[in-house]
Amino acid sequence: MRAVDAGTKQPGSGGDGNAQLRSSRSQSGMDRIVEKKWWEKNRKPAFWFILALLAITAFMYFKPDGGRALKVENDRIVVSTVTRGEFDDYIPVRGQVVPLKTVFLDAIEGGRVEAIHMEDGTQVAAGDLIVELSNTQLQLDVIAREAEVSEQLNNLRNTELSLEQNRLDHKRNLVDINYNIIRLAREIKRLEPLVAQNMVDEGSLERLKDEYDWYLARRDVTLESQRTDERMQKVQMESLSITGAQLEKNLEVARRNLDALNVRAPVAGKLTAFDLEVGQALAPGLNIGQIDDPDTFKVTANIDEFYLSRVDLEQTATLNTAGKDYELRVSKIYPQVQNGTFEVDLVFAGEQQPDSIRRGQTLQLNLQLGSPSESLLIPNGAFYQDTGGNWVFVVTPDGQRAVRRNVRMGRRNVRDIEVLDGLEPGERVITSPYTNYLDMDRLELQAD
16 A cells, blocks of 8 residues: 555545535636626627617608509599590589479369369460369358458448438528528618618517528538538548548459359460369368460479589570580579588570470470589599599509509599699599598509
């Protein structure tokens, strides 16, 4: 056996191992290694990555062909060119032909139909008897009214007679008074010389003078009474005359109402809307038909309420029929709006009227709203209903895409739309419906 020195350290011995363990523990307690986080290690790459992402996003947002896109085949759209030309400010309207003049027939007092003399569609002359009615109550009322009016008229006549007799009495009294005055004056004149000669008693002369003075005073009173009576009689006679005329007028109205049971044509024309049967009971005021002017017509048209502020009296409209143009003018506007439309009446200008038109016929008219003017135009299309004229898809010069663009549009007719801002002559615009493209920012156009 080899002797081992206690002071000599053997490799792998326990003493040496303990020393190394203590050394390692001492080092780990004072110089511990701290590992770096992922962010600190990759800060620069992450910064450049975020910067690149923002740049790509900004580029996609701001580039002309950015936003939502849809591929569309060329044969599914209609492309029109923006042009400069004359804008004709008119709108198409559909109207119905109706008689220019119509007179309505009414059963004024009502009654029972006794006889029918005309049929619907018959041409009648003014005064022709159309239908006979009977109304027993009305007939009795008229008879009673006639009796009442006759009685009142008789009373008026009696009053007039009494006034006339009073006037004649005054005249008669004046005649008697004047006679007595003349007679007494003669007797006084005859007796005065005889009294002076004491041939006649003076008392007889005085009695004659007193009687003479009495007749003179009586004549003055009678004349004053006559003047007063004449003045009052004149006023009363005027009042009686007015009352009598009014009574006669009332009686005439009652007789006309009775005569109205025989319904006659007030004017010449064509009897229409007439449908009665014998024995039928009619209420007072019921419309039983009408008489239309068979030769002259007007056109009644319904127009969209959008144009209410732009339609005015005397505006003109054009009708083309049988290869000939006819001019009409707006004669009446009914401002009441029903179901989104208002009604107007148009009459033919002058005596121009097509011979071929008939009542109830539908006509296509062009109503002129303004004078023609030079404007930037695009063809009218279904896109307008989808966008309201606020934006359109404009085709790029290379024809490969169409980009959404805000525009401002003005008037429009059946053929063209007036462009106020946002487009230039020569640019091409999609004018077909936008129903499937309302949320798109651009369209990628593809060949068939």
